[in-house]
Amino acid sequence: MIPFTDEELMAPVKNAIEKIRPSLALDGGDIKFLTVRNSKVYVQLRGACVGCASSGTTLKYGVERQLKIEIHPEITVINVPIGMENEIDKL
Numbered sequence: 530m531i532p533f534t535d536e537e538l539m540a541p542v543k544n545a546i547e548k549i550r551p552s553l554a555l556d557g558g559d560i561k562f563l564t565v566r567n568s569k570v571y572v573q574l575r576g577a578c579v580g581c582a583s584s585g586t587t588l589k590y591g592v593e594r595q596l597k598i599e600i601h602p603e604i605t606v607i608n609v610p611i612g613m614e615n616e617i618d619k620l
Contacts (some may be wrong), residue, residue: 531568531601538565538600545599546572549592553578560592563609564617570596570606571617579611 531538546562553560557577564571572592578584593606607620 531603533568533601535565535568538568538570538604541600542570542596542604545596546592549595552591553587558584558587563614566617568604570604571609571620572606573609573611573614575611584608 542565543562546560550560553574553576558581559575559578561573561575562570563573570593572588574584574588578587581587588606588608593604596604596606609617609620613620
């Protein structure tokens with residue numbers, strides 16, 4: 530169990546994602562932080578990442594791995610498809 534509230538995770542997660550964004554931008558991609566709910570980080574891959582065959586790998590072994598290293602090893606990252614931002618509770 531992650532020993533932080535969702536509110537406590539917001540700032541460190543945002544900071545970590547801002548560090549990751551330049552790497553994605555090198556390939557024409559981007560990432561947008563949406564929220565943290567029940568210790569799950571919801572993001573939205575954008576740009577060239579949308580529909581890219583490597584986007585799942587980028588999410589798991591790039592974004593999630595970095596958050597696990599910087600914040601807590603049990604963090605999970607979930608990509609929210611464009612247009613589904615209001616459906617996070619259903620994902």
